[in-house]
Amino acid sequence: MTHIAFPTPDPAxxxxxxxxxxxxAALLPAECVISSEDERRAYETDALTAYRRLPLAxxxxxSTQEVSAVLAYLCREGVKVVPRGAGTSLSGGAIPLEDAVxxxxxxxxxxxxxxxxxxxxxxxxxxxxxxxxxxIMGDGFFYAPDPSSQLACSIxxxxxxxxxxxxxxxxxxxxxxxxxxxxxxxxxxxxxxGGAHLDAPGLDLLGVIVGHEGQxxxxxxxxxxxxxxxxxxxxxxxGFDTSEEAGACVADVIGNGIIPVAMEFxxxxxxxxxxxxxxxxxxxxxxxxxxxxxxGSEREIDAQLQRIGDIAKRHNVRTTRQSQSAMEAALIxxxxxxxxxxxxxxxxxxxxxxxxxxxxxxxVLKRTGEIVAERGLRVANVxxxxxxxxxxxxxxxxNDPAEQAKAEDAGNEILKLCVEVGGCLTGEHGVGIEKRDLxxxxxxxxxxxxxxxVRAVFDPKWLLNPAKVFPLDGRGGGLSAS
Ligand SMILES: Cc1cc2nc3c(=O)[nH]c(=O)nc-3n(C[C@H](O)[C@H](O)[C@H](O)COP(=O)(O)OP(=O)(O)OC[C@H]3O[C@@H](n4cnc5c(N)ncnc54)[C@H](O)[C@@H]3O)c2cc1C
Numbered sequence: 001m002t003h004i005a006f007p008t009p010d011p012a013x014x015x016x017x018x019x020x021x022x023x024x025a026a027l028l029p030a031e032c033v034i035s036s037e038d039e040r041r042a043y044e045t046d047a048l049t050a051y052r053r054l055p056l057a058x059x060x061x062x063s064t065q066e067v068s069a070v071l072a073y074l075c076r077e078g079v080k081v082v083p084r085g086a087g088t089s090l091s092g093g094a095i096p097l098e099d100a101v102x103x104x105x106x107x108x109x110x111x112x113x114x115x116x117x118x119x120x121x122x123x124x125x126x127x128x129x130x131x132x133x134x135x136i137m138g139d140g141f142f143y144a145p146d147p148s149s150q151l152a153c154s155i156x157x158x159x160x161x162x163x164x165x166x167x168x169x170x171x172x173x174x175x176x177x178x179x180x181x182x183x184x185x186x187x188x189x190x191x192x193x194g195g196a197h198l199d200a201p202g203l204d205l206l207g208v209i210v211g212h213e214g215q216x217x218x219x220x221x222x223x224x225x226x227x228x229x230x231x232x233x234x235x236x237x238x239g240f241d242t243s244e245e246a247g248a249c250v251a252d253v254i255g256n257g258i259i260p261v262a263m264e265f266x267x268x269x270x271x272x273x274x275x276x277x278x279x280x281x282x283x284x285x286x287x288x289x290x291x292x293x294x295x296g297s298e299r300e301i302d303a304q305l306q307r308i309g310d311i312a313k314r315h316n317v318r319t320t321r322q323s324q325s326a327m328e329a330a331l332i333x334x335x336x337x338x339x340x341x342x343x344x345x346x347x348x349x350x351x352x353x354x355x356x357x358x359x360x361x362x363x364v365l366k367r368t369g370e371i372v373a374e375r376g377l378r379v380a381n382v383x384x385x386x387x388x389x390x391x392x393x394x395x396x397x398x399n400d401p402a403e404q405a406k407a408e409d410a411g412n413e414i415l416k417l418c419v420e421v422g423g424c425l426t427g428e429h430g431v432g433i434e435k436r437d438l439x440x441x442x443x444x445x446x447x448x449x450x451x452x453x454v455r456a457v458f459d460p461k462w463l464l465n466p467a468k469v470f471p472l473d474g475r476g477g478g479l480s481a482s
Pocket of ligand 1: 046047082083084085086087088089090093094105125146147148149152153154155156157158159160161162163164165166213214215217218219220340341428429465
């Protein structure tokens, strides 16, 4: 696959691989340094699997101190670093470079402290997203951001990408739930940013750190808000004849001041593919479906669902199915959360992540179908509709370079459309390498220069996760901003 360019690896660094691996081995136990080709292969890509680069080496430190020692060494030697959580990035954010060392945080996987009176938890950065909720659910609490990859993805990656999820419509995304981080700068300095409470003293740098895509430091710990589980919640399936009707219904519900906990969209193809895998009881005779979840007391739930049902009728809702039990509710969500995986059983796909204003959803859905069909490909849409965060899954054959180019071309057209109608390139998956070359479509060069200046304050030598986020033909991709 050739569409997205990678910079030429530095031959001087490649020729020093043995020496660099030996330097790392002097800092970490043998089981924390991965240097054989076979084992490095496990890290050569993330969830943007069409692109692969074998890293120079991989290290898996066990503590902040070890991360600090590794970064100080690599910085001194002028070696690039790719921070990695669980490697589930869909935008290629964690894809290595051949002249870079991958610093993974998977061994930093402990929940360090839960403070119920203050409703916070302090966790190591490699803890999985679901691992946080698992640690506290027995006491009636949960961690709200819930990417569909939550079984695997790490808090570090969630912070890297400012991840969202199905239930973020009401509760907010990662940035709304991270109060503080411990982060190692590229020269090995350990800094604490934010704190254990809202409104930490000093400059509010957390907003810069959350969503930094591994470009400002390596996060080793986070203090996150935890929420008390609600009294009850109920997902409901609304089936429509057309995607346009379902999209318009979403805009109407939110426009009427109703904020469900979740409002997810699936089109016909997404329903069929997911139902065949998950057997979640989704209606197969509709053109599109919304999963709407509301929470509160039984009475509150009934009242909200009545209002949402009335709005859905105005958009010709064809079928309505309320979950009748906790097991049924869990099955509905299991289906939605396995939709990407189910699609992967049917075809290779790239998952777009643009956003659109809710009033434009119906239009963008229609154009998305046309853009993909014009190239002879298929698309399944499954996304966080309440947030306007669209995820067209464009299907193609990864072994056919021409088809892959068409899929990527269609993806770019769709993302440009999102920007044109007032949305943006990424809702939650980040820029990575995937959208890097579209950044000038959303920002001016002056905007990007300012962003690169902020980045260069943290990483003046431009060693952290280079060739991502900023277009190579701008002044990004390994050149420090001046
Ligand atoms: C099936 C599937 C479903 C998904 N569903 C969702 C969804 O609903 N919502 C959503 O938002 N995303 C979703 N994603 C995308 C992905 O899971 C998220 O972006 C996730 O947060 C990545 O976490 P990770 O631990 O895998 O990070 P990685 O992929 O390893 O890294 C992600 C980024 O964070 C940086 N990073 C990682 N660790 C550190 C660290 N310690 N310090 C600094 N930077 C670091 C990396 O350099 C990279 O830029 C999905 C992915 C898949 C495969």
